[in-house]
Amino acid sequence: MYTASSLFLKSLADAGITHAFVNWGSDHPALLEDLERQRVEGDGRTKPEIVTCPNEMVALSAAQGYAQVTGKPAAVIVHVDVGTQAMAGATHNVDRSRTPVLIYAGASPFSSEKELKGTRNEWIMWLQDIPDQAAIVRQYMRFTTQISSGSTASQYVRRSLQIATSDPKGPVYLWARREVMEEEVSESLLTAPADLQQWPSIDPSGLSPTAATRIASTFLSSRSPLIITSFLGRNPRAVSSLLQLSTLLAIPVVSACPNAVNVPFSHPFFSGVTFLSPGTHSEHLARADTILVVDCDNPWIPANERQASDARVFVLDSGDPLKHTVGFWHVDAELVCRADAELALGQIVESVRRIDSEAGELALRTQEIEARAQLLSTQHAAMVRSLDEAETSYPAPTLDSASLTVPNIIGVLRRSIASQTPSRGAASLVLNESISNFPKVWQHLRPEVAGSVLSSGGSSLGWALGAAVGAYIGGEVMGVKDGKGFDLIAVVVGDGSFMFGVPSSAYWMARKYNTPFLTIILNNGGWKSPKLSMLGVHPTGHGSKAPGEKLSVGFGPICPDYSQIAVAASAGWAWGKRIGTGNESGNEALERTIAEAVDVVLKERRCAVVDCVIESI
Structure with missing residues (x-):
């Protein structure tokens, strides 16, 4: 016998989810039953593999660590409203870090007189039946949905993962009543080919030609350029694009509140880390005349330190350049673009080379850029000496x-x-x-x-x-x-x-x-x-x-x-x-x-x- 839970678990595995970090409860009998069916009928293993987590916050944090390393979502399974709440601050973390995770929670049964398999038979099922369970986490999720029928469980999984893995990536929340997950389904639903190619994540986009040219020409005329980023390094390929631009024009790069490695430490134009407390920002900020803010949570705090009033500022972000899930967020900028950092920075490099070639002035080999490169290298060496001294x-x-x-x-x-x-x-x-x-x-x-x-x-x-x-x-x-x-x-x-x-x-x-x-x-x-x-x-x-x-x-x-x-x-x-x-x-x-x-x-x-x-x- 196959149930909606059988189809749900198979859909996760078909979509490439290898592990589910779980904390079981009274809403999961059908899932537990199907996992054991898999073990008995197969080689003793299950798909996805189950990682038992005695605490929901740890479960979601483990899923986040998995996804941060692999770039692929894991699943988390928790218990009704209380398990959803117990994920606690980890829900905030997966949202803010744009980490794709599929979270599934059961819900109290809706029947109480044995009308359906899975009907209420424990006293807690009345206490745990709340009006809007998904509301607990909705403002942190990219998508929330209820699985209303076993026959559509696969489609809900695919849509959820399509959204979770599209920029701005992040968590999704699915939930279902116990009777729905106990619903018997036809074997044909489980043996049907997994048509995943029809559910792709959104393809990354680049800058418009006008925007790329505008940023490139401004950098070419800049006397004191600066790049600030927080999480560009979540995509390792974007680091290469960043280094091309930084090296080409001798632009210092500052990591503001980083949560990924954005620049190799040894790169001579890496100008250090700041967490934006007073007096700790890069010395380049106050005198920069051109600033590119790319994949950055917060480039500066105006109450502490800020850019020069006449600085030209450009903001790039792959999925959410205006941070629409933040109550208030603003950067004084003349251009704000939704664009993938890897693609956008490559476009800017190409535009710089094209503009320089068309001008015929060999701007990229001016003494000014060479002098800036030497100064940045000297400053980097001084930073290394300071760190060495502190360590010893x-x-x-x-x-x-x-x-x-x-x-x-x-x-x-x-x-x-x-x-x-x-x-x-x-x-x-x-x-x-x-x-x-x-x-x-x-x-x-x-x-x-x-x-x-x-x-x-x-x-x-x-x-x-x-x-x-x-x-x-x-x-x-x-x-x-x-x-x-x-x-x-x-x-x-x-x-x-x-x-x-x-x-x-x-x-x-x-x-x-x-x-x-x-x-x-x-x-x-x-x-x-x-x-x-x-x-x-x-x-x-x-x-x-x-x-x-x-x-x-x-x-x-x-x-x-x-x-x-x-x-x-x-x-x-x-x-x-x-x-x-x-x-x-x-x-x-x-x-x-x-x-x-x-x-x-x-x-x-x-x-x-x-x-x-x-x-x-």
Whole structure:
């Protein structure tokens, strides 16, 4: 016997979804039954593969990590309204990061007197029957729909995925009543060919010839050009297009609140990272006369720093240049274009070369561009020296202060990955959820390869641990290196994001599904970001001198033993250690501990957690 659930699961698999991250409930009997039918009638496996997640936030974060690595959607299955709510901030993250995920939730039965198979037979089914379940998440979704009949389940799956994988990519939400998913369907629906070619995602589009020429000619006449981006590197091919334009005209590139590797760190025109706090933007911003904002969440904050009043600004975005899902968003620009970064930047390069050739003035070989290139290279070298100095300067050990800094820790981590992994770091992945230390971690990781460092793309804490599990699975599916997964996945968490990540669930999953990863905790004793926000408004107020513990943003005076939470959650499988205090402090202890932790992951195939005590809030 086949049901709507049989067709739903087959439709997911036919559409290329390899994994479903699930948290089961009373609305899923037909799905559980069909999965077991697949095991009995087949080779003991199911399509898609099921990853059990004891927490919905972790489930959606794992699906996000999978999709960020593969570029392909995973499925998430949760329980009625309560499971939908329990996805919590992960729903925000997949929306803001434009990550394609198909979310399915069951719903309470609509019959109560045995009229249909699947009718109400548990008391919770009255409590969980709400007027508009999809309203819980609708404003975060690209598409929400109800599956009303088993015969149309396949079409709903295909339409949902068509929307999820079209720019601006993002999550979709399907739901169905229990009776619908129990509905018997004809075997012919399951054996019918999967006609997926008729459901393509929207093809990327480029700039109009007029727009490409306008931007190119402005850049050619510019004396101080600048490019700002946040997430262009989500498409690795776009990085090549960006580098062509930057190199051709000696244009500095700044990553503003990055969540992907947009420019190789070693490129001489890469001008660093900013998270837009006062006084931290690139020195190029204030004097730039031409600015290209491409695939960027926010290029600057006017209340902190902004562009020159006479700067010519152009905005490019592949799917949502006006950020229509943001309540208020604005950049003073003379041209706003919906265009794929890879295509658009290539068009601008072509237009620059054409205009220069037609002018016959050899503008691309002027002394001005050569001088700008030399200046940018000199500035880049100075940035590298500054980072080197910060990484090798350790605080003097005292009883009352931390013996490690974030540059110390990330510098050692980067060098350990490079020296201990088979690919010398080229096939490794770092998930960065360091929050108040985002800028330092991004800079000191010095990433070279597009896709080698990722952030959640949103602002809800708790993404990284679950994402590591999903990214590990996704890496194996994609065959990152020689048909295998990543050499190493490392997670850097801070400001409470370890606790938000539900470690009791994440490390249980890591052991069950054999997805070992390294976790580095930047332990500042609580949440530093709320304190920084307070100081931004009340720099000399009553709270300016109060410690985090007193402000109620700290976990002290005795912080949890984070590493042992992971050990307990995995029944002793994970390895954990705290450093930065007592005898386990300073350069030698840090290098020894990180090296040991990397070995645990690489050679023993277990999770390792290093709890690094840094300056307390």
